[in-house]
Amino acid sequence: MDVLGNVAEVREQIRQACEKVDRNPEDITIIGVTKYVTIDRAEALLNAGINNLAENRLEGFREKHEKLGYDVKWHFIGSLQSRKVKDMINDIDFLHSLDRKSLAKEINKRATKVIPCFVQVNASGEQSKHGLAVEDAVDFIKSLANFENIRVVGIMTMAPLVDEEQTIRNTFRKVKQLRDEVAAKQWAHAPCDFLSMGMSNDFTIAIEEGATHVRIGSSLVGSNQ
Numbered sequence: 001m002d003v004l005g006n007v008a009e010v011r012e013q014i015r016q017a018c019e020k021v022d023r024n025p026e027d028i029t030i031i032g033v034t035k036y037v038t039i040d041r042a043e044a045l046l047n048a049g050i051n052n053l054a055e056n057r058l059e060g061f062r063e064k065h066e067k068l069g070y071d072v073k074w075h076f077i078g079s080l081q082s083r084k085v086k087d088m089i090n091d092i093d094f095l096h097s098l099d100r101k102s103l104a105k106e107i108n109k110r111a112t113k114v115i116p117c118f119v120q121v122n123a124s125g126e127q128s129k130h131g132l133a134v135e136d137a138v139d140f141i142k143s144l145a146n147f148e149n150i151r152v153v154g155i156m157t158m159a160p161l162v163d164e165e166q167t168i169r170n171t172f173r174k175v176k177q178l179r180d181e182v183a184a185k186q187w188a189h190a191p192c193d194f195l196s197m198g199m200s201n202d203f204t205i206a207i208e209e210g211a212t213h214v215r216i217g218s219s220l221v222g223s224n225q
């Protein structure tokens with residue numbers, strides 16, 4: 001597995017996607033998703049200059065967080081049970097899966113610092129996906145104003161599992177509009193500058209539609225080890 005080569009390839013694809021829509025590649029944060037792989041490959045990613053890493057399960061996060069003593073920025077991208085919040089919330093840099101009030105309450109209670117959170121929306125309506133309905137997101141975000149340990153830095157979504165590019169694009173576009181709508185409100189607790197969308201199969205589309213954070217696993221490190 002040529003992680004260095006993969007990183008170069010992904011960077012080149014990002015550059016091309018940015019060029020298409022006149023964006024600056026420096027405005028895109030690559031998050032290396034290490035959930036499928038062991039420490040060695042996560043280290044290879046760090047050595048290749050990717051220092052934003054993501055896990056979707058508490059166990060995987062704990063293991064890698066303990067062993068990778070580098071300057072890693074940790075993103076938690078999996079759905080999170082409230083009872084697990086206390087075991088990880090102060091060790092992460094970003095949470096991408098804030099999707100309910102009960103979770104927000106628990107984070108607010110357990111956090112000893114302000115936690116930058118992405119509110120996760122389910123823009124495709126697929127049953128299997130977590131996240132709030134797009135229609136409910138603005139009210140939800142507004143309702144977080146009094147949680148002093150939560151800052152809504154952006155919106156996160158996953159595209160539907162379909163082949164039609166236009167369907168994927170429309171989903172991303174809808175979520176970008178939501179992000180813009182929230183940002184325009186200029187709520188102090190919800191700057192909402194960021195947009196976390198795009199994975200290995202669709203990150204170039206996501207960037208064309210405004211993503212600031214792409215979460216890429218298999219294209220960087222493979223999906224088994």
Ligand SMILES: *Cc1c(COP(=O)(O)O)cnc(C)c1O
Nearest residue numbers: 033056077199200215216217218
């Ligand atoms: C696994 C995962 C990714 C990365 O998926 P790839 O297709 O391997 O790039 C991104 N986001 C979330 C929420 C994931 O669970």
